[in-house]
Each structure stands twice: as structure tokens, then as C-alpha cells.
Amino acid sequence: GNSVTQMEGPVTLSEEAFLTINCTYTATGYPSLFWYVQYPGEGLQLLLKATKADDKGSNKGFEATYRKETTSFHLEKGSVQVSDSAVYFCALRPPRAGTALIFGKGTTLSVSS
Amino acid sequence: DTGVSQDPRHKITKRGQNVTFRCDPISEHNRLYWYRQTLGQGPEFLTYFQNEAQLEKSRLLSDRFSAERPKGSFSTLEIQRTEQGDSAMYLCASTGTGDQPQHFGDGTRLSIL
Numbered sequence: 001g002n003s004v005t006q007m008e009g010p011v012t013l014s015e016e017a018f019l020t021i022n023c024t025y026t027a028t029g030y031p032s033l034f035w036y037v038q039y040p041g042e043g044l045q046l047l048l049k050a051t052k053a054d055d056k057g058s059n060k061g062f063e064a065t066y067r068k069e070t071t072s073f074h075l076e077k078g079s080v081q082v083s084d085s086a087v088y089f090c091a092l093r094p095p096r097a098g099t100a101l102i103f104g105k106g107t108t109l110s111v112s113s
Numbered sequence: 114d115t116g117v118s119q120d121p122r123h124k125i126t127k128r129g130q131n132v133t134f135r136c137d138p139i140s141e142h143n144r145l146y147w148y149r150q151t152l153g154q155g156p157e158f159l160t161y162f163q164n165e166a167q168l169e170k171s172r173l174l175s176d177r178f179s180a181e182r183p184k185g186s187f188s189t190l191e192i193q194r195t196e197q198g199d200s201a202m203y204l205c206a207s208t209g210t211g212d213q214p215q216h217f218g219d220g221t222r223l224s225i226l
Contacts, residue, residue: 004155034214043117043204043217044156051212089155098163100146100171101206101215103155 002027006090006104013111019077021107023064023090026071031092033057033066033073034101038087047075047088080111115140117218119205125224126195133191134221138207145188146215147180149173150202159203162188192223200225 007022025033032051036044048057053068062077073090090104118137126132138145143164148156159178161169164185174180177196182188192199202222206215 032212036217041219043119043219044206046214046216049214091155098144098161098168100148100158100161100169101156102158105153105155 002031002092002094002102004090004092004102004104006088006107008107009087010108010110013080013109015082015111015113016079017111019075019080019084019109021075021088021090021109023073023075023104024071025073025090025092027092027094029095030068031094033064034091034093035062035064035073035075036089036091036103038089038106040086044089080109082111082113085109085111117205117207117216119203119218119221121221122219123222123224125226127226128195128197130195131191131193132195132223133189134203134205134223136188136190136205136207136218138187138205139209139216140186142207142209142216143185144208144210145182146206146208147188147190148204148206150204150220151200156204159190195223195225197225199223 003026034049035047048059050057050066056065087106091101145162147159150156162182177193202220204220206217208215
């Protein structure tokens with residue numbers, strides 16, 4: 001079946017540190033891949049996406065590359081800010097139209113100044 | 114900005130009561146999804162509508178749960194005879210046709226006393 005595995009949190013970093021949050025997936029066919037971010041008390045906001053192998057999604061300094069050979073979609077940012085503190089979810093959408101997202105368990109990021 | 118709107122934001126009720134939540138999707142979106150998110154977990158799919166047709170339901174959607182989207186616009190999710198295990202955040206998402214990403218509302222947090 002389809003599934004997403006994220007690294008366990010919490011991840012605690014100092015401001016301006018480099019961030020990596022690992023995400024691997026299991027899927028049939030060629031899914032689309034997403035990173036969503038959730039701030040306390042809020043819903044999920046789309047951070048970035050990639051729809052085919054070797055695509056790189058990027059937004060607000062965050063990047064992730066769709067790696068088919070390693071079934072991975074790791075999230076990276078070169079220099080984190082306190083405002084990046086949130087829960088980050090990796091998700092996949094199977095290729096069939098209209099299918100729901102399948103999420104990982106989320107990784108909590110805490111950035112201190 | 115007319116994003117996905119959910120009402121109420123918070124609902125506290127006694128075990129055994131019925132509750133109903135509402136979701137207003139982005140106006141031009143024809144696909145609507147309900148998810149449930151428990152503490153420390155990623156969202157899990159409950160059900161999916163395309164226009165007014167309910168096309169998919171997950172095994173999580175027990176007989177006590179019912180969802181409607183009568184005119185293909187807003188949707189309601191009703192839980193009858195609530196149980197402690199129903200305590201969760203209920204998220205609604207919508208998307209248009211094609212390969213567009215899902216946009217989430219801020220959710221309804223349900224607490225069962």
C-alpha cells in the first residue's frame with residue numbers, strides 16, 4: 001500500500017542553522033509529493049510540492065527534491081528562523097485523480113534565537 | 114482571500130450527543146475532502162466529494178458518521194452518539210480539477226467530555 005515515513009521529532013535548532021527533515025515513501029506508480037506546515041491552532045498550509053521524479057519544489061527558502069531511486073522527498077532549509085517553528089508534514093497523493101492525501105506523522109521543529 | 118472556512122472552530126460536547134460541522138470550500142473547487150487528525154499524528158482521510166457526489170469513504174468513517182454536500186458547495190460532517198475516541202481535529206480541504214494541491218481550512222477541534 002501507500003505510506004509515508006518521516007523522521008521522529010522534535011527537531012530543535014538555533015536560528016540560522018541548517019535544517020533537514022527526512023521523508024521516505026512507499027507507493028505504487030508515480031505519486032505527487034508535498035510538504036505541508038501547521039502552526040499551532042491552525043490548519044495545514046501547503047509549503048511546496050513536486051509531481052514527478054527529479055522535480056524540485058521550493059518556497060520561502062525551503063526545498064525538497066523528488067528522488068524516485070531512493071523514494072525520498074527530504075525537506076531542507078539553509079538558515080532557519082524562529083518563525084519557522086511549526087509541525088511539518090510530508091504527504092503523497094497517489095496518481096489516480098481525486099485521491100486523498102496520505103500523510104506522515106509530522107515532525108515538530110523548534111527554533112530558538 | 115476566500116480560503117476554506119470551517120465552523121465552529123471548537124466544539125465541546127458530552128459523550129452521546131450529536132455534533133455537526135460545516136465546511137465552505139474555495140468557491141471554484143469541485144472536490145472536497147474531510148480528514149481527522151489526532152494529537153501527534155498526521156491527518157487521516159475520512160471521505161471525499163466531487164461536486165455533490167460522495168465518491169469515497171474510508172474505513173475510519175463508522176456508521177455514526179455521515180457527510181453531505183447537497184448542492185456541491187458547502188459540506189457538513191455529522192457525528193452521532195459521540196464517543197471519547199471521537200475527540201480530534203476535523204479538517205476540511207478542497208481542490209479544483211487536474212493536479213492542483215489541496216487547500217485546508219483551520220479545522221474544527223472536537224472535545225468529548
